[in-house]
Amino acid sequence: MIIFTEEFRVFFNDLALKKIADQCLKASLDAFNVNNGNIPKWSVAIEELKTIPKTKIELNEPYISIGQNGNNTKIIETALKRLLPWRKGPFIFDNLKLESEWQGGLKWQRLQNHITPLKNRRVLDVGAGNGYFTLRMAIEGASKALGIEPFLLFNYQYAAIKSLSNSKINAMLLPIRLEEMPKLAIFDSVFSMGVLYHQRDHMQHLSQLMEMMAPDAELILETLVVEGPNGYSLIPEGRYAQMRNVHCLPSIETLKSWLVKANFKNIKVIDINKTTPEEQRKSEWIGDNAASLEDFLDPSDSSLTKEGHPAPTRVIIICQN
Numbered sequence: 498m499i500i501f502t503e504e505f506r507v508f509f510n511d512l513a514l515k516k517i518a519d520q521c522l523k524a525s526l527d528a529f530n531v532n533n534g535n536i537p538k539w540s541v542a543i544e545e546l547k548t549i550p551k552t553k554i555e556l557n558e559p560y561i562s563i564g565q566n567g568n569n570t571k572i573i574e575t576a577l578k579r580l581l582p583w584r585k586g587p588f589i590f591d592n593l594k595l596e597s598e599w600q601g602g603l604k605w606q607r608l609q610n611h612i613t614p615l616k617n618r619r620v621l622d623v624g625a626g627n628g629y630f631t632l633r634m635a636i637e638g639a640s641k642a643l644g645i646e647p648f649l650l651f652n653y654q655y656a657a658i659k660s661l662s663n664s665k666i667n668a669m670l671l672p673i674r675l676e677e678m679p680k681l682a683i684f685d686s687v688f689s690m691g692v693l694y695h696q697r698d699h700m701q702h703l704s705q706l707m708e709m710m711a712p713d714a715e716l717i718l719e720t721l722v723v724e725g726p727n728g729y730s731l732i733p734e735g736r737y738a739q740m741r742n743v744h745c746l747p748s749i750e751t752l753k754s755w756l757v758k759a760n761f762k763n764i765k766v767i768d769i770n771k772t773t774p775e776e777q778r779k780s781e782w783i784g785d786n787a788a789s790l791e792d793f794l795d796p797s798d799s800s801l802t803k804e805g806h807p808a809p810t811r812v813i814i815i816c817q818n
């Protein structure tokens with residue numbers, strides 16, 4: 498069990514967060530308490546990392562970096578390889594560069610100058626993966642950066658990162674789905690990046706995001722889109738770019754109409770970007786011979802996925818409640 502009651506208590510010691518602390522703790526404990534055959538292996542990794550001296554966590558663009566004296570690289574590598582695949586990053590631990598599948602710095606660059614600066618804001622990062630972006634939000638000065646991510650492995654990856662750091666960083670990751678979050682309008686910035694297309698009910702996701710937002714808060718929404726007029730969406734039969742659980746890819750106009758329907762205002766498209774193999778890349782950190790974007794596209798036409806759909810393009814929208 499990697500729950501961290503002390504860390505939890507310190508993080509939730511905030512007037513607004515205190516109101517949801519008990520429910521968040523219960524949901525997290527329940528999530529960690531499942532029968533998952535990988536937990537013993539993941540726990541070994543955390544125990545191995547705990548033996549290493551803790552040092553400062555900082556940004557060494559695009560890497561989140563935890564420096565050491567160079568003596569622990571092998572132990573760290575062995576431990577972190579028990580937690581494959583590392584989708585989100587990149588990180589540097591000691592002298593070890595962990596080149597994750599996704600080059601997260603590129604997404605951050607696309608939105609960084611458009612969002613309201615995070616300094617002193619309470620931030621919710623929905624579908625946070627291993628917390629790469631949650632940590633960046635805290636490094637940017639968020640008063641609290643809470644990531645929620647139901648996939649347990651990513652929570653263990655986050656615990657691994659945290660176990661090497663002695664910084665009092667205002668970030669926390671909990672194994673909770675947005676649906677399970679106690680609904681209280683307390684977050685000044687809410688991020689939903691790469692999550693909407695995984696939802697069966699996109700309108701429910703948008704209204705649940707809205708419910709978490711304090712007055713005059715900002716939503717930063719990043720999702721897959723397709724070209725087309727207002728009203729058009731692609732509902733893939735089977736997989737999309739080899740991903741399961743991709744339910745609906747709207748056109749940008751359709752997405753904007755969903756946001757209007759969910760009562761968001763000041764809806765601004767700040768970026769449209771076709772995913773490249775530079776951003777989503779093969780790496781030893783997703784396992785030997787594991788596939789990545791280049792394997793998901795049609796080998797004779799990279800504008801299409803293997804299934805014949807338009808290749809992944811992502812939009813970032815900022816709007817207010």
Ligand SMILES: C[S@@+](CC[C@H](N)C(=O)[O-])C[C@H]1O[C@@H](n2cnc3c(N)ncnc32)[C@H](O)[C@@H]1O
Nearest residue numbers: 623624625626646647648674675690691692695
């Ligand atoms: C494609 S990843 C995106 C990770 C990160 N936000 C990023 O932009 O790189 C989507 C993540 O959302 C999580 N997720 C899916 N549905 C969710 C929900 N209802 N509540 C919270 N997280 C969810 C998944 O487990 C997955 O790790």
